[in-house]
Amino acid sequence: MPSPAPEPIHIEAERLSGLLDTIAARIGRAHVVTDPANLAPHLIEGRGLYRGATPALVRPGSTEEVAFAVAACAAAGVPFVPQGGNTGLVGGQMPFGALLISLSRLTRIRDLDPTDLTVTVEAGVTLAGVQEAAREAGCLFPLSIAAEGSCQIGGNLSTNAGGTAVLRYGNMRELALGLEVVLPDGRVWHGLSRLRKDNTGYDLKDLFIGAEGTLGIITAAVLRLFPAPRQRATALVGLDGPHAALRLFRRLRAVAGDALTGFEIMPRFGMEMVLKHMPGTVRALKGDHAFYVLAELTSTRDEDDLAAMVLAVLADAFEAAEVEDAVIAASEAQAGALWRLREDLSDAQKFEGGSIKHDVSVPVSKVADFIVEATRRCEAHMGGLRVCAFGHMGDGNVHFNLSQPVGMDKQAFIDTWEEFNRIVHDLVAALGGSISAEHGIGLLKKEELTLYKDPVALDVMAAVKAALDPQGLANPGKVLMGR
Structure with a gap:
């Protein structure tokens, strides 16, 4: 399982009441929320891994009001958790008994x-x-x-x-x-x-x-x-595997340079899920391919012919038998339809039962090796496992997600999370990668961080935390163990 939720913090009733009265006098009673029904949407993590608890949500309307609320918490010794749109994927925005401070009114x-x-x-x-x-x-x-x-x-x-x-x-x-x-x-x-x-x-x-x-x-x-870019070219390419995708990336980057803005990869299983579950998506290539690349070039120069650039690269790749099929969007609408095939993947995966997710990065040169070897190891560990390795191949970030075998109990599958963490994260570490590429550590990965982060780095992080937050009130229990 992911790191468990901590024991809820208990704040003595009289101290809490005094704190809330102090904050309400400054920001307005309407912006100090204690009704459970109004608190509920702020206490559910998007993937359902964590459910939080808080005595109150405060909604300051300015930096000065945020500072006042935080100073009041510091004076009372009450921990607090900042929250934005509550879209985080590692539980960092969840309070467990701490006061919740929303930034939703700071909208200028x-x-x-x-x-x-x-x-x-x-x-x-x-x-x-x-x-x-x-x-x-x-x-x-x-x-x-x-x-x-x-x-x-x-x-x-x-x-x-x-x-x-x-x-x-x-x-x-x-x-x-x-x-x-x-x-x-x-x-x-x-x-x-x-x-x-x-x-x-x-x-x-x-x-x-x-x-x-x-x-x-x-x-x-x-x-x-x-x-603002004046033009763009978007292409969807079918290939026989991630190594072919890496070769295509090298070809495009060598020709396009900084004009290569995006280079996304997704497997056949991912494409199948999107086409099956997401209304309005349309198959763009005939037949099935082991992997797909969505590549986009953009330019601020009117004289650049990006479509011709992509076409020339694809022609060379076809001649070298490195790609199987491809389409270049002929309009903004077609480009948007191609991007939907990639952007809807996370939502589509929800329809296939339990999912164990890994947000990892490795050197770009190692992405294909990682996908192949991690897939082999995970499939060997559990028969019927369905691997969905997708993401930002151009910067080395892979969302290595595992969907439960068909017919398996969802909770029984989720209970194997730690087993798959060892398989995936050990390989990531061996390849010189990171166990968190873009989602953060939060609560979900803080125990993993102690296994893979350099001990000296952890000591430095703890020292910075102690220097800036000696009372340990700012988002307690997140990122660092025991903090």
Whole structure:
């Protein structure tokens, strides 16, 4: 099983009542929620792995109000958990008796500068909201993930979110220039810099990006924008395996360079699930193929002929017998239909029973080897297991998901999670990879982290946590064991 939920924290009633009264006097009684029915949606993790508990949800409306609430918690010795859109996949947003602090009212886009190519946004703005603001200014904010309509920027930063365009633009860490953060004692670090170059000591923002709220609460950020692409070419390719996909990646990258924005891989089982379970999806290639690649090129230059570039690469790959079939989208609508085949995969897998999921990364050169060997080992461990290895091949991130054998009891399958962790994560470690590529550690993987993270690195992380949060109040029980 994944790491178990911790024992709920008990807060003495009189102390809690005084704290809530203090916060309500500042932010308004309507924004201190204690009704169980209103709390319920905030206490269920999306995959159903964890159910949280909290005495109250507070909804500050500004950075100053967040700071006030956190300072009040620090004074009372009450732990707190920040929460954005509640779309996290490792349980980091779940409280277990701690006060829940929602960032949902921090929704201002404070500034957008198309010359600096920056946008300054508050933590509660949805990812889709940032994308739309950038489009209206003729720019691009490139982060793209399945939950973009509901996930919030604060959560994206706190988990160092990735997505389908990391190959070209990087994770959230690469997309952030500055942060505003409420520290666990209630002080505010005003680090909303728009500078590309600032070599004045430690780069503090990197402490908080990916820290999952354990070092403080991100309340605003300066994000990088890019010129909006003027054209794109999207292709779906059928191949006989992941090694053929890796060869195609090398061919495309050698010709397209930075124009290669996305390079996604999915297996036949994944394609079958999408076409079977997701309404409106359409088969794009005749016949079945062991693996599929969805590749996309984008450019800001009108004179680039991206479709011709892709066609030439595919022609060479066909001649070398490295691909079996391919289609290039002839319109934006067709490109969108091809992307749906990839983007709907996670939802489609839910219809096939229990799923044990691994979000891992290995060097790009090792992705194909990893998929083949991990599949072999897992199938040998359990007969009838259905492997769905998909994801961002171009940056080395594989979602190595395992669907239960047909007819097996779901809970009995989920109970084997730790067995498959050892198989998959041991191989990842042997290949020089990471047990968490883009989802974070949270609660789900904190025990795994102690097995695979360098002990000195864990000591340094613990020292940083102790320095910034000596009372251990910020998102307790997440990321680090015993913290």
